[in-house]
Amino acid sequence: MERYSEVVGLPVISADTGKKLGLVKDVIFCPKKKEIKGFMLERKGCEIYKRIIFLKDVLNVGRDALIIENGASIRKMHRSENNEELKEKGEIRGLKVYSKRGSDLGVVKDIVFDCKTGVVEGLEISDGLLQDIMKGRSLLPLFGKVEFSEENIIVEKEAVEEMTQTGGGLRRFFKIKAEGSDYIEKRLYKGSCNRKPDRSIGQYAYE
Known part of the structure; x- marks a missing residue:
């Protein structure tokens, strides 16, 4: 992709x-x-x-x-040429995306496509800079009926239900960082439980 x-x-x-x-x-x-x-x-x-x-x-x-x-x-x-391949050329980045129920899903920031077939598999949706930073962008799959206009894209509820997060943003970053810290603390605690006093030097030694 x-x-x-x-x-x-x-x-x-x-x-x-x-x-x-x-x-x-x-x-x-x-x-x-x-x-x-x-x-x-x-x-x-x-x-x-x-x-x-x-x-x-x-x-x-x-x-x-x-x-x-x-x-x-x-x-x-030339611009005057009428080629079927270019007849329906459309701009997609920057369009607003709505569900058929009227929910504002965000703005198209990127397009994910198969370079072999040309099929557009999904749209990367931004819900604003702050949300991008905190949560990451959402990937909206393009299946079912999709309506394109010059300003908006309307998608079915099934596509909305399959939206997934792409980057994860800072929230995911800090979650991974926190999980990593917990892992390190557990390893240190486990190591400390395996130590016994070494009376000859007054230090702790690992078994």
Whole structure:
């Protein structure tokens, strides 16, 4: 699985020549199919066309680079062109998310998707900076009926019930820290119970 935030900014490398062919600027998302269709590259200088790589032409998306076969995988498209792959391009980050019952779930901060199929598996939801710090963000799975508009996303209650925490935030950090401290204290206490007086030197010695 990949995250939008991890893919944007990656260099695009040709497998044939090893040369850098550009940088990923954005993803192309189709709201109707809930799929990532491809990637948009940064424009060079005064280019009047968009440079696009469709998902089917991507060999691999790694941690440090997006690999394509060669420069022929990059499509040049003018704004006037009517391409079916781009027809339903939509922006998803920053949209408000509501349940069908009217509950405000937060704002989309990241997108989790399968780089092989393009299927968007979930949305990383922020409930505000303070909540992100304390609890971490929530991962909302995208199954069932999902309604997209230019401003909002409406999801079924089943998806809401399956929301999970991603990072855990400070609350999880301090919980782990506290559990670690308890473990150390228990080990020290157990060790102290196994000691007996060493009268020859006036110290305690372990058995």
